[in-house]
Structure formats: structure tokens, C-alpha cells
Amino acid sequence: MTDTPQQEMPRRLISIVVPALNEADNVPGLLVRFAALAAAHAEYDFELVLVDDGSTDGTADLLLDAADPAHRVTAVRLSRRFGSHYAISAGFDVARGDVAVVLGADLQEPPSLIADFIAGWESGSDVVWGVRRTRTGRSVSQELFSKSFSLLFSRYAKLENYPAEGPSGVLVTRAVMDELAKMPERNRNVLALIAWLGFTQTRVDYDQVARKHGESRWTRRRMLQLAVDSLIQFSSMPLRLCTFTGLGVAFLGLLYAVFLVVRVLVGVDTPPGWSTVLVVVLLLGGLQLTVIGVMGEYLWRAVEETRARPLFVVRDVRTAEPTGGSSQPQRAAP
Numbered sequence: 297m298t299d300t301p302q303q304e305m306p307r308r309l310i311s312i313v314v315p316a317l318n319e320a321d322n323v324p325g326l327l328v329r330f331a332a333l334a335a336a337h338a339e340y341d342f343e344l345v346l347v348d349d350g351s352t353d354g355t356a357d358l359l360l361d362a363a364d365p366a367h368r369v370t371a372v373r374l375s376r377r378f379g380s381h382y383a384i385s386a387g388f389d390v391a392r393g394d395v396a397v398v399l400g401a402d403l404q405e406p407p408s409l410i411a412d413f414i415a416g417w418e419s420g421s422d423v424v425w426g427v428r429r430t431r432t433g434r435s436v437s438q439e440l441f442s443k444s445f446s447l448l449f450s451r452y453a454k455l456e457n458y459p460a461e462g463p464s465g466v467l468v469t470r471a472v473m474d475e476l477a478k479m480p481e482r483n484r485n486v487l488a489l490i491a492w493l494g495f496t497q498t499r500v501d502y503d504q505v506a507r508k509h510g511e512s513r514w515t516r517r518r519m520l521q522l523a524v525d526s527l528i529q530f531s532s533m534p535l536r537l538c539t540f541t542g543l544g545v546a547f548l549g550l551l552y553a554v555f556l557v558v559r560v561l562v563g564v565d566t567p568p569g570w571s572t573v574l575v576v577v578l579l580l581g582g583l584q585l586t587v588i589g590v591m592g593e594y595l596w597r598a599v600e601e602t603r604a605r606p607l608f609v610v611r612d613v614r615t616a617e618p619t620g621g622s623s624q625p626q627r628a629a630p
Contacts, residue, residue, distance in 0.1 A: 309341045311393030315383035316401035320353040325403050343368035347387045350377030363616035375609040381486040382608045388473045397467045404504050412500040413467040422495035426465030430503045458491035534590050
């Protein structure tokens with residue numbers, strides 16, 4: 297009687313997805329951290345997928361030239377700047393791992409966060425959120441705006457799994473990535489879409505470290521754009537706010553009319569007031585234009601959805617060659 301040889305279980309692959317815009321100075325540190333990660337978790341295989349979101353400083357080329365031949369390193373170049381949430385979607389499209397971890401190219405997440413992500417996944421979670429306890433490199437106004445939006449969004453978007461403090465970094469399983477690929481929504485907040493999908497979700501808290509090179513690309517204008525897109529995509533609150541505001545103004549107008557009638561009944565003259573009329577006209581006119589503008593935002597997004605343009609355009613996908621350098625582009629579009 298001979299023993300049947302046991303079949304070795306395939307090693308699981310973890311994809312590290314990093315959206316990047318002009319992060320050439322951070323590429324050496326990113327590769328060092330990736331090598332340390334692979335060494336610290338030898339029971340898994342790792343691949344690094346950097347999505348170059350229209351960089352002009354050669355971020356992707358530098359990554360491939362400096363990559364260790366023993367590591368799996370892939371650079372995805374988009375045809376122009378689409379935004380970090382679209383870059384994350386492009387990274388998920390290319391990632392081959394059983395799970396994918398989204399991190400920033402600025403290296404502000406501590407190395408211990410990856411271990412916490414993996415522990416959450418090993419415990420049975422399909423989504424593990426990274427939530428910052430402390431933040432660095434932001435002005436008081438930016439921090440106030442970010443916290444206010446996160447609280448407002450978590451309340452009105454009806455996404456129970458979305459961290460109220462706002463997530464930064466996330467681990468998702470292959471099942472989540474496959475379902476996310478079926479959601480080609482424009483003006484997207486990919487983190488909110490992940491929260492909407494459900495599955496088993498948990499969170500880990502961490503302290504953000506200071507950025508060593510460059511500065512954040514999240515300007516106030518882009519933060520505001522993401523806030524508007526997210527609220528309109530996941531909540532009817534702006535439309536309902538317009539409805540309630542209109543009802544409130546109508547109620548105030550009714551009270552003012554009753555007030556004038558009472559003045560007449562008690563014998564108090566009401567002299568004509570052009571200033572009062574002007575204020576009322578301007579108030580009502582401004583309110584009507586605001587309501588039309590909010591409805592226009594929803595209408596514009598509906599028009600964009602019907603165009604069915606691709607979420608992003610990939611210029612090329614290149615992998616580091618065992619002898620150094622990079623391979624030829626694998627494809628030109630998603």
C-alpha cells in the first residue's frame with residue numbers, strides 16, 4: 297500500500313494597488329516597503345500594481361527601471377489624469393490577487409497597517425477599512441471640510457458600512473472586486489461603492505505618518521467635486537433639502553400675509569415698501585435658481601451615464617522584466 301502524495305495548496309496572491317500622480321520621489325521608498333512587506337509575510341505572494349494617473353515626471357518608468365527582478369511589479373499608465381478613484385478601478389481591473397489592498401503612493405500609511413489588513417481578511421472579512429486616528433499635512437480648513445463631509449455623507453448616504461470618519465486605504469477580496477467591475481458608474485466614489493456592496497466588513501484604526509516627498513494632490517476644488525459627486529450619487533438629500541426649503545419659504549410668506557391682514561384689521565396702516573418687495577423677489581429668485589441648479593446636477597449626471605463612455609483609458613500595462621527594464625505594453629484600453 298502506497299501513500300498518496302498530498303497536493304500542495306496554491307499560495308494566495310495579494311495585490312497592492314497604488315494610484316499615483318507625479319510621485320517619482322516616492323518610488324524608491326515604495327519599492328523598499330514592498331520588498332519588506334513580501335519578506336515579512338512569506339506565506340503569501342505579492343504583486344505591486346501602480347496606476348500612473350497621467351503623471352508627467354516619469355513615475356511609471358522609474359518604478360519599472362528600479363524594480364527588483366525577483367518581485368512582481370506592474371505599471372498601468374492611464375492616457376490622462378482621470379482621478380484617484382478611477383485609477384483605483386483601473387488597478388482592480390489589472391490586479392490578479394485573491395485580495396487587493398489600496399494604499400497611497402505618499403507612504404503615509406504605516407507598514408503595520410498591511411498586517412492589520414491581512415489579519416482582518418484571515419478572520420473572515422471581505423472588506424477591511426483603514427481609518428485614520430490622526431492625520432498630518434492638512435490645514436485646519438481642509439481637516440474641517442473633510443470631517444464635515446464624512447459625517448454628512450455617512451448620515452445621508454445610508455451606507456451603514458462606510459466609516460463616518462472617512463476611510464483611507466482598504467482591503468477587498470476577489471468577490472468584491474468582481475462585483476465592483478459590474479458597476480460602471482461615472483462621477484464615482486469607489487470607496488462608497490465598496491461600502492454599498494455589503495459583504496462582511498470591518499475596520500482597523502491607525503496613525504498617519506508624515507509625507508516625506510511632494511505634497512498632496514487633493515486640492516480644495518477636487519475635495520469639493522468629490523463631495524458633490526458622492527452626495528448626488530448616493531443620496532437624494534440635496535433634492536429634499538430644496539423641497540423643504542421651498543416649503544419653509546412658502547410658510548414664511550403665509551405668516552407674513554397673515555401679519556399684514558392683522559395689521560389692517562386693527563387699523564394700522566401698511567405703507568408701501570419697495571425694499572420689502574425687492575428683498576422678497578431676490579430671495580425667491582435666488583431660491584428658484586438654486587433649486588434649478590440642483591436639479592441640473594442630477595440631470596447632468598444622468599446624461600453622462602447614458603453616454604456610456606469608458607471609466608478610464610489605459611495607455612499601456614507594463615511589467616518589470618527579470619533582467620531589468622520593462623516589457624512591451626500588454627494592451628492599450630480596458
